Amino acid sequence: MVMDLIVLATLLAAGSGVPGLLMSRRSSVGEWIAVGLIVTAALMGFGAIGYQLAFATAPAGLSEPWSLPWGRFAIGLNAIGMVFLTPILCIASLGAIYGLAYWPQAFHRRNGRKLRLCWGLLTAAMMMIVVARDAVLFLMAWEVMGLATFFLISTKDDDVGATDSGWIYLVAAHVSVLALMGMFALLRVATGSFALWSVLPTSSSSVLATGIFILGVLGFGLKAGFMPLHVWLPGAHANAPSHVSAFLSGVGLAMGVFGVVMVSAQWATPPIWWGGLLVVLGAGTSLGGIIFAMAQSDYKRLLAYSSVENIGIVLMGIGLAVVGRAVGQPLWILLGLGGALLHILNHSLFKPLLFFGAGNVLHATGTREIQMLGGIAHRMPRTAGLMAIGSAAICGLPPLNGFISEWMIYLGLFNCAVVPAGLRLTWLTLAAPALAVAGALALAAFVKLFGMTFLGLPRSLHAAEAHEAGILAIAPMWVLAFGCVVLGLAPVLVLGLLERAIARWDAAAFVQRPSLAAVEPLQKMSLILGGLAAALLLGVWLVYRIRPRMAVVNATWGCGYGAPTSRMQYSGGSFVRMLTDAYRAILWPRRSGANVIGFAPEAASASVEFPDTVLDRGLLPGLRMVGWLAGRARPLQSQAVGRYLLYVLVALVVLLVTAVW
Amino acid sequence: MLINTVMHVVLLAAAPPLMLGLIQRTKAWLTGRKGPPLLQPYYDLYKLLRKGVVLSKTTTWIFRAGPMVTLVTVLLGGLLVPFGASAAPLHFKGDVILLIYVLALGRFFTSLAALDTGSSFEGMGAAREVTFACLSEAAIMLGLLVLIKFSGSLSLNTMLRAPEEHAFAMLPVASLMLAAVGMFIVLLAENARIPVDDPATHLELTMIHEVMVLDHSGPLLALVNYGAAVKLFVFAALFLHFVPPVPMGSPALNWAVFLAEMLGVALTIGFVESLMARLRLTHVPTLLVAASLLCGFGFILMLR
Amino acid sequence: MTGTINSLLVVVLLVNLFMLGASRMRGLIHAAAAQGVILSFMPLLLAARLDWIAVVVASVTIGLKGLIIPRILHKALRDAKIKREVEPMIGFLPTMLLGALGTVLSLVLAAHLPVVGHPVSNLVIPVSLSTILTGFLLLTTRVKAITQVIGYLILENGIYIFGMLLLAAVPFLVELGILLDLFVGIFVVSIIIHHINQTFSSMDTRQLTALRE
Structure with a gap:
């Protein structure tokens, strides 16, 4: 029943963009149908989650054979899945509604339908990733997610920035798939089947376990954007349409985190250093991410880097939980994993909120440069x-x-x-x-x-000529802001779900463990x-009353x-100048322009930009070097047959020599 | 218990301007001036409260909300920090984090209110405020870790000042000394005192806190000044937790000791301000990094 | 007793950090003098009973480190009309971070060093190592000749702290000998500084290396 609902919702979401394809480019009926289908799918998904939470005792599951050579169509929904499924459904529908105002078919005839088709596919793929219980199915969903994301990033296919970011993302996504294929192959060696997310019988210190863990962190880390692996992220989130950035950043990154959570749950006692690695990686990711964010002059890039920071925070929590599991400290698991999962939920509220707001600003002013803006609060008070x-x-x-x-x-x-x-x-x-x-x-x-x-x-x-966005763009933001306040004041609402998720992550020792609410004085x-x-509201109201009586403007x-x-x-x-100077060894800024010397200098200009150190300073020049070397090797491939025969001879001799050796 | 709470709230609400007066008096005394009356800060607040407000055309609601939000946050911070050996009115496991973050909320609004005016001076002040906060937060966190490691507790109430729990001989004197020096630097930096910032100067280019509030006037300025005084009081009370306690039996004696110690802090600040000049702005980060290092050393010493 | 010693050692650590971050020559000299005086007091605290030799040695060291050597340095500073700023080759912040790193390393290292007997405080070795390191850092990263003299002074302070471990084994006379050597050295250097200054009008050690021909 639950799984049927999920499957139906996935199918609805996947097909939500199809009716639009059949209609005219000018017609805006298609977009309303798409939104209707996505919202229906989301409601069905929420229904399934609610039913599972309220009535079910065992995790839901469904398994059918299929005609592919490997694997089965096996899906299931557990508490961790629910934690990740909720933001997917929520942001998919809110983003679709926001898209009606932000990317209407009437103004974007060329690519509006493509965007909506891929939006639905992406939603469906992510839902499938969360519920997949079979490696082959998981990889298929992962691949669909990668492709749909690529098309969404390069929605504006006449914009070089967007298409370049799209290609970089595509490469990163496929390196990720490669790593995951390796991981699933090793998993198969360890368990003997493609069934996913069971606790492994092997001892955790073996080379095999380490291989699975490292490949998992690499593959999922590329998607989540751990610090040296984040290269695709800033460009993609800056250049994609804003509601797509919101979806990718608020929910897309969480898919990588989902993978790390599930992979690390597979051993009863993982080695301590795994957790230590994750904590160090998380600290580095959050510091690095926010240092780059603070330096950016493009507000969407700033938001993108801040996502890297938040993923780092989540990673610290997961690492702490892994260490806690390794040394048998239930409290660390409870607080680490609980905090990490809650932060995923939180990030899926405030990051889309910020990206929607950024979209409103971009729509109203046409620029992504912070330096060009200012004072638009008067013209866009609600945003x-x-x-x-x-x-x-x-x-x-x-x-x-x-x-x-x-x-x-x-x-x-x-x-x-204090341990x-x-x-x-x-x-x-x-x-x-x-x-x-x-x-x-x-x-x-910020x-x-x-x-x-x-x-x-x-x-x-x-x-100066900015204008406020329409109700369709503002309403989803209200919902998200409301969520931020509610979760802030009453985290109790999600504690039950979090506890079940933690119990799923480490079932063995949860029995004697006190609950989150009891351990920590959350109430x-x-x-x-x-x-x-209340004090803040009261105080601000008091100050607000000053105005009419005695203010001079x-x-x-x-x-x-x-x-x-x-x-x-x-x-x-200039606001962050002292900070960017302090961190110049990491930021590696690119300065250009004249130094002003003397008392009456000529007119001069100067500029500074902060390219991504890993991508623009390391990876791209490195790849260019490889390309150059490959070009140098070209002459080896002359057209003369004699030359090739010579190669064959050399190869033979070498083989013979090695064989004799 | 109830008396303690009442005492705490009354002190928190009423005493902070007095501390400012004490500092000014100390400075005047050391430089051979007569100085303003001890209660001058109260007169100033009263005067400002009766005045009108000038608002800039550029500003939005944030400009007006800023001083109030800052005041509310420091007051909440004051309710979380125990005064001396007496328990704080609000306490729970992990209240240290709420203390740090609620003060950050105040900083968020103060600097936004500064940016709201569109003045380059105020922008400059806001930039300095958020920059130096990055360094002092590390120092505060490391300093608190010293206390957490020592006491095994995550609530300020039961950290060092919890009476009759720790014998004096058991105290990690070296760590506490290092952390105390670090925290004193943070106390000076966060409250815009010499050698980081000069509360008395009127040169906009060199200031941090005062320049952020250039455009606030009348009751709004009164809120800002009162909030700053409360913040100084709260930080001083927090700093006292790094000074080895004098165990006293009765609550009345505890309060007396606390007041005497606060007087000592005020005098020390006055001394430092009279003896030192304001540092060049580029040297402030060095000072704050030193504070973090000291607190960090303190923590590492505890690990051995 | 251990508490007092520990607090004094922590103050020594603080002075080290201050010296790495100090930007004024005067501050640097004062700090070095203060460190010397604190250290000279320590044997008095350690001694089982106060014999007159200990008192004499302590007062001689205090006089030398606290009064005479600083005075010579101040005089050299005045005579040579050197600018009052310390000139670092690498910035103050990096040297301070290096010093901090060194201190952490010495804390870790000291935990693993085998120590004969019972040291009076487990801070002695780390603080000694850290002080020696501070001396080296001052020697290598500061430009002026006079800063280098101070570097040697700090280096000697570090060795002195180390010597406290061997309090029973090494007579004070040895320490006194080292101190006298150092004193004479500083005396000579300050005279040389004076002469170099008159001849070359620069105190930059980077340029002094060009003198070897």
């Missing part, structure tokens, strides 16, 4: 207010939802410090200061994003946070200068 909520939430500020998950992960890390002596794992606690620094940098990045974009004076005509904190929210004080212009404002670049 500005909602973006403020999103920015505060993503910085982990109370009383919003980001705080709760980060709090859990902090608490888990602190627990490493009884003999474990020698206190060093794990040092991830907490790293997380704190990442949090402070995130605050700098103060820059929000302050420079929405506040102050317009820095260009684009910004008490919720009360305090509620008080904080005048220009900003220019410190005595009579004719300030909007160009004299502090710019986004």
